[in-house]
Amino acid sequence: MIKLFRSKIYLALFLMVAVLIFGVMGYRFISDYSWIDAFYMTIITVTTVGFSEVRPMGPEGKIFTVFLIITSVFIVGFAISVITEYILSRNSVQLLKKKKVKNSIDKLINHVVVCGFGRNGMQAAERLKAYKKPFVVIEKDKEVIERYDNEVLFIEGDANDDEVLISAGIERAQYLIATLPDDAANLFVVLSARQLNKGLFIISRASLVTSQKKLFLAGADKVIMPDKIGGDHMASLVVMPDLITFMDKLSMEGEHTINLEEVAIEDFANKVDCNSIRDLDLRRKTGCTIIGYIAPEGEYIINPEADLVLRPNSKVIVLGRPEQIRKLNEMFHIQ
Numbered sequence: 001m002i003k004l005f006r007s008k009i010y011l012a013l014f015l016m017v018a019v020l021i022f023g024v025m026g027y028r029f030i031s032d033y034s035w036i037d038a039f040y041m042t043i044i045t046v047t048t049v050g051f052s053e054v055r056p057m058g059p060e061g062k063i064f065t066v067f068l069i070i071t072s073v074f075i076v077g078f079a080i081s082v083i084t085e086y087i088l089s090r091n092s093v094q095l096l097k098k099k100k101v102k103n104s105i106d107k108l109i110n111h112v113v114v115c116g117f118g119r120n121g122m123q124a125a126e127r128l129k130a131y132k133k134p135f136v137v138i139e140k141d142k143e144v145i146e147r148y149d150n151e152v153l154f155i156e157g158d159a160n161d162d163e164v165l166i167s168a169g170i171e172r173a174q175y176l177i178a179t180l181p182d183d184a185a186n187l188f189v190v191l192s193a194r195q196l197n198k199g200l201f202i203i204s205r206a207s208l209v210t211s212q213k214k215l216f217l218a219g220a221d222k223v224i225m226p227d228k229i230g231g232d233h234m235a236s237l238v239v240m241p242d243l244i245t246f247m248d249k250l251s252m253e254g255e256h257t258i259n260l261e262e263v264a265i266e267d268f269a270n271k272v273d274c275n276s277i278r279d280l281d282l283r284r285k286t287g288c289t290i291i292g293y294i295a296p297e298g299e300y301i302i303n304p305e306a307d308l309v310l311r312p313n314s315k316v317i318v319l320g321r322p323e324q325i326r327k328l329n330e331m332f333h334i335q
Helices: 002-030 035-046 059-106 119-130 142-148 162-167 183-196 209-218 226-239 241-249 282-286 322-332
Strands: 112-115 135-139 154-156 175-178 201-205 222-224 260-264 289-294 300-302 315-319
Touching: 002 035, 002 059, 035 059, 059 154, 112 119, 112 183, 119 135, 142 154, 162 183, 175 183, 183 201, 183 209, 209 222, 226 241, 260 322, 282 289, 282 322
Parallel strands: 112 135, 112 175, 135 154, 175 201, 201 222
Antiparallel strands: 260 315, 289 300, 289 315
16 A cells, blocks of 8 residues: 555656656746746746736746646646645554554463564574464564564564553563663563563573673573573584584474474373373384473473383473474474
8 A cells, every 4th residue: 555655656747856856947038038948937936926927928928827837736736635635544554553563462361471572582583483483573663573474473562561562462472582782671571571471481682791690680591692602502513513413403493494392291182092102102103202291380300210200290392303293293283
């Protein structure tokens, strides 16, 4: 719709320029005015300001002036209507877009609230999108929002504002990711979010080591230091390059390259007898291999034995090629 109005505006501007050129040429060659006088007569005629002629005109000049006035009135009227319609429609489109976004956010439950859409926020959004996890991004930079608003649900505002967090559905959210570049800003976000939702799982970015403890005290469940992770990764490529390269191959960037999956035991409960890992028999059924087990109390077991008893509210970590992971998800209807 906006593109249609823009094309109309270009048409109106073209017609107005054409009228000016037509008027100048007419007065120059019909009434034998100089170029300056012809331009002056065209402007006062098109704008209908009522000034007198530069000098008396003959019948041909008067007929031309009448024709120019009638033509310019219609074209200027058309231009004004198009510009007015464009401004009103643009406001209407923005209001409708905001209303649509609000309705979409109001329907979300157990979603993720991402605070900040910088480098880390954008990476988090891409990963969440790959796993089809619903999320909302809080961002105060209007240019960033306009650039990506067709791909992401945005709330325009400051994440430190409680009203903005509430409008992002913080009270119904399951996770919050604070990726603001300033540690103090992330600290305030964590404090506010924890007050608004006691059961929220909060992950915060930190730049300084001294900020970690403060963020944990404020209510963060996990604190990530991107710079430290990047440095460790580069050093590991020197010490054990092949292993790190292999780990990088376990990509989770999109649905066609997912190699790892976290599955709750309850997802298997109604499909198979799952008293132990051996009972699941995922290797034979899907080609996937269970490489980890997470007990209900949070204990992590790497490479669990086949006879390990599976308990309610526990999870297994599954490794496989993308097509094997897809087969696993389809077979057990894993979301």
